[in-house]
Every structure is written in C-alpha cells, then in structure tokens.
Amino acid sequence: MNQKEKILKIRDLDISFKTDNGNVKAVRGVDLDLHRGETIAIVGESGSGKSVTTKAVMGILAGNGQINNGTIEFHYADLSPERIQEVIEKYNGVIPEGYTRPEEQKVVDITKQSKKFIQSEIRGRRIAMVFQDPMTSLDPTMTIGKQVMEAMRFHYNTPKKEAWKRAVKLLELVGITDAEKRMKNYPHQLSGGMRQRVVIAIALSCDPEILICDEPTTALDVTIQAKILELIQDIQKKKNLSVIYITHDLGVVAKVADFVNVMYAGRIIESGSVNDIFYDPKHPYTWGLLASLPDVDTSGDELYTIPGTPPNMIQDIQGDAFAPRNPYALHIDEKIAPPMFQITPTHRVASWLAAPNAPKVDMPADLKEKIEKNKKEAKLV
Incomplete structure (x- = not known):
C-alpha cells in the first residue's frame, strides 16, 4: 500500500477544560495529518496542548474536558475474523502489509463516537499509547504476562494458551531476555528500562x-x-506502524521524526519536515527552542532561554499568543492571530513575519551559525 496513504486527519480541533477558575482553552484549532508508516513529532513547552491533542485521539480526555469543535478522522482496514482467515489462506499464511479491499476501508470521526465504540474498536486495538512513566501504566498487583495478554483477551477473545505464546514473543520482540520467566514477574521486579519495554x-x-x-x-x-x-x-x-511522538526534547525529535509540528498555546505554529524545522526554521518560537539546545561549541557562559512565560489559557488571547515573548513581534500581532503561511510544499508557519509584505527579519546570528555547523556535520552543505 502507498506509503503516503493518510491514516489520521485532524481538522480545526478545539478542546477546553472546565475548572473552578474558568474554562482552560487547551487546544485552539489544531490541524494535523499522519500517513501510514510515517513518524511525526509534536513539540513544545509543557501546557502547549501536545498531550491533550493525542488524548483526544485515544478518547481518554479527563472528565472535565470537552471537544468544542473539529474532527479526528481515522482511516483503517476493518477485516472480520472470517475475512482475515480467507486472506491468510489466499496468501499462504502471510497477510500483505496494509492489505485491504476498498469496501473494507473504514473512516470514522473519533469525536463523534461513543465511549463504548472507542474502547472496543479503537483504543488499544487500532491506536495504542506508550506513556512516559511505566510505573503508572502497569498494575503493580498483576504479573507482566497477564498484563501483556489482557488486551488480546479483551479485544479478540484470544484463547489463554495462544495469548501466552504471543505475549512471550512480544516480550522477545521488545528485547526482554528470558521472556518466559519474566512473564511471571511483577513490575517492581524489573528495571525502569525493562518496564518501559513491557x-x-x-x-x-x-x-x-x-x-x-x-x-x-x-x-x-x-x-x-x-x-x-x-x-x-x-x-x-517491521510492522509499518505510524508513530506520533510527543516530546519537549528536540534531540529525540532529530533522531526519530519525519515531520515536526511545533505547538504553542494550543496551536501548531510551525510544521515541516525534520530538515525544514532544524535547518530552516521560520517562527521566532522555533528559533528560541533551537537556540536553547546545549552545544559543546556554544560560546558564552549562559544557555539561551526564551524570555517570559506562556499565556494564561483561561484568558482570551488577542492576536498572536507568542507576541509578548517575541522580540520580532509586529503591530498586527497584538490584534490578529496569524494564519498558516505556506513556505514550501512541506513547510508551513503561523507568523506574520512570513507574510509577503512583512519586513525581512533573519534568525539570530548565533542560531544561524549553529545551524550551519550542524548542516556541515550532517553533510548537507
């Protein structure tokens, strides 16, 4: 199947949370695309809306969370057990990667589905999540084996013996040695790295x-x-998975991502290929993030930090949310939020500096020097 087949399409997503102090506008009009086999990263400071966006995809927003607007379209192949068996026999035991017939291709808007449908058809079965702290993801009272088998038993009624064998193979796949023995262990008996593998x-x-x-x-x-x-x-x-990374660590992003989405105050303010973002960034916020990365050759005694703090998301944001922290802000930034400007077919930025009639502003000289050095190291120049 085509690598560029779209699997997830988020449009104009708007999410808020009711609190005693007022409504927190956590996500404000997010657009996001994910294709099969692709890796995208969502980066930004804490509170920028990264995790909330993906929790909406999983249908696990907190009880006080509300999707006010937008769609989350998930494209997937819906094969019945009978059809799976038919395809297995046709292809001598191996289903071709991403196999589906047109009539088996489903598109659902996750925002419109019931909790029951999301739990039985989507979460864990077709879209899965790995959280940052394995100890909060694992049940300390259950053996590792039971926890690996649980989803198979719930979603597919896999017989216990078969589920056990598959769980052992999965533990081996993620690099856990002596998997049979580990199946009987409890989470506290494993190291942090092994727990994350589980x-x-x-x-x-x-x-x-x-x-x-x-x-x-x-x-x-x-x-x-x-x-x-x-x-x-x-x-x-191996599995042609589509992966979304949520992180504030740009070092991780550089290693794993095909495309990067930079979030600030509930909006994606720059998106592009990993080369676009790391070697030709256009938004002053992205400049700040890249400039604050430690570098062995950085001159000076202090590491760069972006001045100021993120806005209070309970209050209405007039204009560009980043304007109060942006040394390059224009007068229009105080009144009107910038639209997304298309820089190249892969690169977009929400900054008035990208408007055709905007004054020419270059990134800081120190950052330009750092990027040129990184380009040389990556043999891009």
Missing part, C-alpha cells in the same frame, strides 16, 4: 496501526533512552 509490548499486543509515544524516555537514563528509541524505530519498520 509497556511497549502491551501497546503492540493487538497489532495497532498507530502508536502514540508520550515522552516515552523521560524517566530513563541516556543509554537506555537511545535503546528504547531504536527499539520503537525497529518495530515500526
């Missing part, structure tokens, strides 16, 4: 089409972090 095995247990990774390596040390990222990439290639 969480990934659980997420993969029903062969999902989309894997959402919410800061999957935050609690791990650097060497384990690298191994977990390599593991996810390896499994993605």
Whole structure:
C-alpha cells in the first residue's frame, strides 16, 4: 500500500477544560495529518496542548474536558475474523502489509463516537499509547504476562494458551531476555528500562496501526533512552506502524521524526519536515527552542532561554499568543492571530513575519551559525 496513504486527519480541533477558575482553552484549532508508516513529532513547552491533542485521539480526555469543535478522522482496514482467515489462506499464511479491499476501508470521526465504540474498536486495538512513566501504566498487583495478554483477551477473545505464546514473543520482540520467566514477574521486579519495554509490548499486543509515544524516555537514563528509541524505530519498520511522538526534547525529535509540528498555546505554529524545522526554521518560537539546545561549541557562559512565560489559557488571547515573548513581534500581532503561511510544499508557519509584505527579519546570528555547523556535520552543505 502507498506509503503516503493518510491514516489520521485532524481538522480545526478545539478542546477546553472546565475548572473552578474558568474554562482552560487547551487546544485552539489544531490541524494535523499522519500517513501510514510515517513518524511525526509534536513539540513544545509543557501546557502547549501536545498531550491533550493525542488524548483526544485515544478518547481518554479527563472528565472535565470537552471537544468544542473539529474532527479526528481515522482511516483503517476493518477485516472480520472470517475475512482475515480467507486472506491468510489466499496468501499462504502471510497477510500483505496494509492489505485491504476498498469496501473494507473504514473512516470514522473519533469525536463523534461513543465511549463504548472507542474502547472496543479503537483504543488499544487500532491506536495504542506508550506513556512516559511505566510505573503508572502497569498494575503493580498483576504479573507482566497477564498484563501483556489482557488486551488480546479483551479485544479478540484470544484463547489463554495462544495469548501466552504471543505475549512471550512480544516480550522477545521488545528485547526482554528470558521472556518466559519474566512473564511471571511483577513490575517492581524489573528495571525502569525493562518496564518501559513491557509497556511497549502491551501497546503492540493487538497489532495497532498507530502508536502514540508520550515522552516515552523521560524517566530513563541516556543509554537506555537511545535503546528504547531504536527499539520503537525497529518495530515500526517491521510492522509499518505510524508513530506520533510527543516530546519537549528536540534531540529525540532529530533522531526519530519525519515531520515536526511545533505547538504553542494550543496551536501548531510551525510544521515541516525534520530538515525544514532544524535547518530552516521560520517562527521566532522555533528559533528560541533551537537556540536553547546545549552545544559543546556554544560560546558564552549562559544557555539561551526564551524570555517570559506562556499565556494564561483561561484568558482570551488577542492576536498572536507568542507576541509578548517575541522580540520580532509586529503591530498586527497584538490584534490578529496569524494564519498558516505556506513556505514550501512541506513547510508551513503561523507568523506574520512570513507574510509577503512583512519586513525581512533573519534568525539570530548565533542560531544561524549553529545551524550551519550542524548542516556541515550532517553533510548537507
């Protein structure tokens, strides 16, 4: 199947949360596309709306959360058990990657579905999530084996013996040695890195089409972090998974992403290929994020930080939310929020600086120097 087949399409998503202090406008008109086999990253400061957007995709918003507007279209193949058997026999036991017939292709708007439908048909079965802290994802009172088997038993009524064998294979797939023995362990008997591998095995247990990774390596040390990222990439290639990374770590993004979406105050303010964002960023906020990355050759005693703080999302935001922190802000930024300007076929930015009649503003000289050095190291120049 075509690599560019769209699997997820989010349009004009608007989400708020009711609190004692007022409505928090967490997501304000997000557009996002994900294609089969592709990796996208959503980056930004805490509170920018990254996790809320993907929790809406999973149907796990908090009780006080409300989707006010927008659509989340999920495109998937709906094969019945009988059809799966028919296809297996036709292709000698191996279903071709992404196999489907036109009449078996379904498109659902997740925002319009019942909780029961999302729980039985979508969450865990077709879209799975890996959270940042494995100890909050795993039940301390259940063995590892039971937890890996649970989704298979719930979604597909897999017989216990078959589920056990599949769970052992999944633990081996995620790099856990002596998997049979580990099936009988409890979460506290495993290291942090092994627990995260178990969480990934659980997420993969029903062969999902989309894997959402919410800061999957935050609690791990650097060497384990690298191994977990390599593991996810390896499994993605084997299974043609579509992956969404949510992170504030641009180092992780550079290693894993095909496309990057930069979020600020509930909006995507810049999106593009990983090369667009890292080597030709257009938004002053993205400049700030890249400038604040540590660098062994950085001159000066202090690391750059973006001045000011993110806006209070309870209050109405007039104009561009980033304007109070933006040294390059124009007068129009105080009154009207910028639309998305198309820079190239893959690169878009929500900044009035990208308007055809805007004054010419270059990125800071220090950042330009850093980017040129990174380009040379990556052999792009």
